[in-house]
Amino acid sequence: MPYTVKEIAAALGAEAFGAVDLLISGVNEPALATPDQLAMATSAKYTESLSKGGARAAVLWQGADWQALGLEAAIVPLRPRFAMSGLTRMMDRGQGFGSGIHSSAVIDHTAEIAQDVSIGPLCVVMAGAKIGAGSVIGPQCFIGTQAVLGAGAYLREQVTIGAYCQIGARFIAQPGGRVGPDGFSFVTPEVSGAEQARASLGADNDAKPQAYARIHSLGAVVIGDDVELGANSTIDSGTIRATRIGNGTKIDNQVQVGHNCVIGNDTLLCAASAVAGSTVVGNNVVLGGQTGVGDNLTIGDRVICGGGTKVLSSVPAGRVMLGYPATKMETQLETYKALRRLPRLFRDVAALQKSVFKSDNSD
Structure with a gap:
């Protein structure tokens, strides 16, 4: 109107x-x-x-x-x-989703659907799942066994919420968002080439070829209030404990959050960023587009990483980081300026060598 x-x-x-x-x-x-x-x-x-x-x-x-x-x-x-x-x-004109529960939706009789919930065509709601009041579940969404969605959730089309995931109020998920797939966890019977390379920092790989055994994800995902998940983004389940996302955090499109990660409150994970498993990211952090963060690291509160930054070690609170490997932005910019000056420096050195050579010949 x-x-x-x-x-x-x-x-x-x-x-x-x-x-x-x-x-x-x-x-x-x-x-x-x-x-x-x-x-x-x-x-x-x-x-x-x-x-x-x-x-x-x-x-x-x-x-x-x-x-x-x-x-x-x-x-x-x-x-x-x-x-x-x-x-x-x-x-906002909305997406034109209808009200009520569509006749093609498949809802287990043990699921708990609160008042004023809209569930679109071809949705599946598994046993014991709970959907909070006023939620909108768009077409072709899947809500897993005993998953919980808080009040006011808004799921666009083709969103998946895995079994046992716990999500707070006013959660928004864009098309293709995935919460709760298994983590990428595999192990070899003996030390693998990748483990050896990491421990030796790049020594030749002499580990024997081995098959990978799957580590199952027994944890789920716990998400706070007022969180948004972008299109085709994924939050993996924890291995033993849950992967956790804090209140107010916003996750852009095509972002990967690995198993066991803990992401703080009011943090922004921008497009195509990836946080590897068991890393802790603090409150009010900004990871610019295509930022990559290694596993088992700690990123302090209020850290800002510029686009394309690759974080290979823990970062203290309040730092502004840039580059690969990530360094303080002011250091990275000085390094970049120095690189731009290298061609001129080489020319100057070549001219100096030529001058010295001529001087030597004249003697």
């Missing part, structure tokens, strides 16, 4: 100016906005593009002159990007 400018501003805790009774039915970029849409012009760089669109109202930056921009109304929040969180929530 459309909202007035006044209603939107009130929901965002922002100031509204001008024709606050204008009805808004959507949002758009400034150059593409139509008269019934709210233009997202959150900084002065959008000044020119506003004139190319047809918006009558916009979300503007602090200090913007909305009248000089040719607008009839404006919303000015304290932090425009943060306001986008509330605004997009208001305007």
Whole structure:
């Protein structure tokens, strides 16, 4: 349903100016906005593009002159990007999932389904599973034996929750998210080549060829409240104890969290990151896209790893890391600058050698 400018501003805790009774039915970029849409012009760089669109109202930056921009109304929040969180929530059209339980869903008679739960076509809910009130289970999802989903869960299509996994309130999983597959755990009867290489730091591998025996995953996954799991991302079950994800942590697409890992609160694991087994990641950590973290490490609170960082040893709290192998970002940048200077250094040394050679010949 459309909202007035006044209603939107009130929901965002922002100031509204001008024709606050204008009805808004959507949002758009400034150059593409139509008269019934709210233009997202959150900084002065959008000044020119506003004139190319047809918006009558916009979300503007602090200090913007909305009248000089040719607008009839404006919303000015304290932090425009943060306001986008509330605004997009208001305007989200959803996925069109139906209400109630679809006739094609297969639900074990011992499963506990709370009030106001939507379960889509071709879903499977196994014995003893519990789904909290107000949850939405999209098409083709699987909820395993005795798994627990807290209130307000929102599972997009084709999400898998493995047996015995325990998930808190307001969990969101994007298409293809997997919680609770077995961990990647295998062992050889004698010391393997990989173990030997790790212990020797790269000595020649003389271990005999051996078959791998599977270590089963007896633990599950425990996830706190307000966690989001991206598309095609995986959280493996623990071997003996559970793999754990803290409250408020957000996991991007194609991320791998290995068995026995403990991930803290309000941590971001960005696209294609991977955390190997039994590693502990602290609170408020950010792992940039394609960050790789080795096994059995500890990453302290508030650590930030830039994109593509490969962490091979534990990192103390508060560090900003970059590179392969990961070093402090300031060190990595200095090293990079030094590498860029190497060609000139080689030329200078070559010229100096040539000069010395000529001098020697002249004697």
